[in-house]
Amino acid sequence: xxxxxxxxxxxxxxxxxxxxxxxxxxxxxxWLSWMADLQFLPAVxxxxxxxxxxxxxxxxxxxxxxxxxxxxxxxxxxxxxxxASRFKKNRFSFSKENKILRFSxxxxxxxxxxxxxxxxxxxxxxxxxxxxxxxxLFQPIYIGVNNLLAQAAEHxxxxxFYEKEVWIKAMPVFIVAIVTFLVFTVLAWRGGRTWCNNxxxxxxxxxxxxxxxxxxxxxxxxxxINCKMCEKNCKSSCIxxxxxxxxxxxxxxxxxxxxxxxxxxxxxxxxxxxQPKPSTASxxxxxLRAMLTTGITLAATSVLHAQEKTTDGGLAVIEDKKIxxxxxxxxxxxxxxxxxxxxxxxxxxxxxxxCPNGVLRPSTKLSTFMQPEMGFEHGYCRPECTKCGEVCPAxxxxxxxxxxxxxxxxxxxxxVKDNCLPQKDGIxxxxxxxxxxxxxxxxxxxxxxxxxxIPSIDTERCLGCGACExxxxxxxxxxxxxxxxxxxGDM
Numbered sequence: 001x002x003x004x005x006x007x008x009x010x011x012x013x014x015x016x017x018x019x020x021x022x023x024x025x026x027x028x029x030x031w032l033s034w035m036a037d038l039q040f041l042p043a044v045x046x047x048x049x050x051x052x053x054x055x056x057x058x059x060x061x062x063x064x065x066x067x068x069x070x071x072x073x074x075x076x077x078x079x080x081x082x083x084a085s086r087f088k089k090n091r092f093s094f095s096k097e098n099k100i101l102r103f104s105x106x107x108x109x110x111x112x113x114x115x116x117x118x119x120x121x122x123x124x125x126x127x128x129x130x131x132x133x134x135x136x137l138f139q140p141i142y143i144g145v146n147n148l149l150a151q152a153a154e155h156x157x158x159x160x161f162y163e164k165e166v167w168i169k170a171m172p173v174f175i176v177a178i179v180t181f182l183v184f185t186v187l188a189w190r191g192g193r194t195w196c197n198n199x200x201x202x203x204x205x206x207x208x209x210x211x212x213x214x215x216x217x218x219x220x221x222x223x224x225i226n227c228k229m230c231e232k233n234c235k236s237s238c239i240x241x242x243x244x245x246x247x248x249x250x251x252x253x254x255x256x257x258x259x260x261x262x263x264x265x266x267x268x269x270x271x272x273x274x275q276p277k278p279s280t281a282s283x284x285x286x287x288l289r290a291m292l293t294t295g296i297t298l299a300a301t302s303v304l305h306a307q308e309k310t311t312d313g314g315l316a317v318i319e320d321k322k323i324x325x326x327x328x329x330x331x332x333x334x335x336x337x338x339x340x341x342x343x344x345x346x347x348x349x350x351x352x353x354x355c356p357n358g359v360l361r362p363s364t365k366l367s368t369f370m371q372p373e374m375g376f377e378h379g380y381c382r383p384e385c386t387k388c389g390e391v392c393p394a395x396x397x398x399x400x401x402x403x404x405x406x407x408x409x410x411x412x413x414x415x416v417k418d419n420c421l422p423q424k425d426g427i428x429x430x431x432x433x434x435x436x437x438x439x440x441x442x443x444x445x446x447x448x449x450x451x452x453x454i455p456s457i458d459t460e461r462c463l464g465c466g467a468c469e470x471x472x473x474x475x476x477x478x479x480x481x482x483x484x485x486x487x488x489g490d491m
Contacts, residue, residue: 002268003255006068014075021134022142024164026354026387036393038070039127040202045344046395063210063253067196067203073126074196077188081235084189090232092192094240097247102204109201119369122347126200129180131348136177139353140166169361173370192235197250207249215268217251219244223265230257230266321377322476328484330374330464333408334389334397337487345371345396351388357381376466383437409489411464411482413457419479422452432468432480441468
């Protein structure tokens with residue numbers, strides 16, 4: 001019964017969190033955002049005290065139940081391991097804890113966070129890794145199916161679906177997502193919870209808290225016949241039946257062992273005051289934890305190409321816009337400041353998945369790797385949209401109202417004189433001023449040619465929404481672009 005309850009809850013969390021990363025409309029977050037709020041690392045970085053206390057309380061009560069129910073990366077690995085067990089039953093055996101590896105990884109992880117290199121630290125953060133995997137690999141497939149339904153519905157004058165552009169937002173992050181998927185899948189297939197009990201920093205922290213838990217897996221030596229069925233089905237390789245002990249720092253409270261014992265010798269109950277010390281004779285580590293030291297070769301990557309856009313009846317190709325070199329990246333309104341955002345963001349990319357305007361994409365810079373930033377080649381940040389703040393579980397983007405957003409200056413427009421059509425070719429344009437939602441751009445006459453007008457920017461009124469950059473007709477680099485503000489000011 002305990003195993004069944006755990007599996008049902010784990011599947012619910014996995015399906016719902018996956019759905020949030022797939023849903024490009026942001027509608028599901030209204031109902032399911034609390035599941036993202038319970039993820040441990042975003043809660044710690046966002047100082048979500050309630051979520052932190054809930055996770056710690058669950059751990060002190062039932063051990064690492066968080067890893068088997070709440071964490072989607074853990075449940076995904078369980079699903080892969082379960083499929084593998086159908087091909088080879090009773091495939092696990094006890095292995096000693098690799099403390100050096102666990103604490104070395106945890107130490108490096110903490111140091112990276114302290115020095116501000118969150119982009120590197122979140123490479124091994126479980127929730128962020130799973131979100132990155134779903135958003136980059138599975139959401140394009142989901143959107144592709146949606147687009148097919150939209151085209152089919154259009155023939156029947158139905159607009160229940162609408163098409164969404166499919167494109168790779170950052171190739172380095174896409175490759176990292178593929179590697180993450182391969183590592184999670186291969187390690188779970190071969191060794192169960194190898195990743196969780198050797199690499200995952202959240203697993204290490206909660207693992208040592210779980211040693212203090214009230215309820216634990218308990219082995220009754222008087223009933224045990226040493227058949228090793230519990231040990232052979234322990235995906236964490238933490239049951240040593242020779243000494244009748246359990247390594248509680250690695251046990252994820254999955255309850256798999258309970259149903260395998262035919263003598264009722266193993267229970268999930270109040271823990272005894274002490275356990276017998278294990279024998280000094282150690283067994284060879286027969287699991288494939290050593291796989292973590294071997295490289296995984298990426299065989300091939302696929303690139304999604306958007307349909308080529310043409311004009312003039314298809315005779316002329318519209319050149320794609322290129323991203324300008326920004327001295328300061330543009331962060332979403334609600335981020336407060338560049339430093340605040342960088343310190344709290346876990347790079348889970350839930351905001352990237354939910355952005356309806358195609359503005360947010362993962363950064364490829366080393367210091368902010370995989371943390372979202374704004375780009376305006378495919379759209380601009382509409383003043384009425386507040387989706388990113390609504391879905392952020394770490395508090396890196398705080399929720400704001402539509403009224404507040406129209407007063408937050410996340411960046412400022414910069415005019416590139418040499419690219420501007422009126423300045424360069426002497427022809428009228430004014431596209432940037434016409435579409436500026438805050439009225440920060442006005443057209444003023446050239447001193448030497450009053451008939452031609454060029455843009456003048458009031459940076460105190462500019463919101464940094466990117467409408468001017470996106471709608472500027474100049475290719476490949478716009479004649480006007482947005483620089484981010486270190487601190488987001490109010491108008």
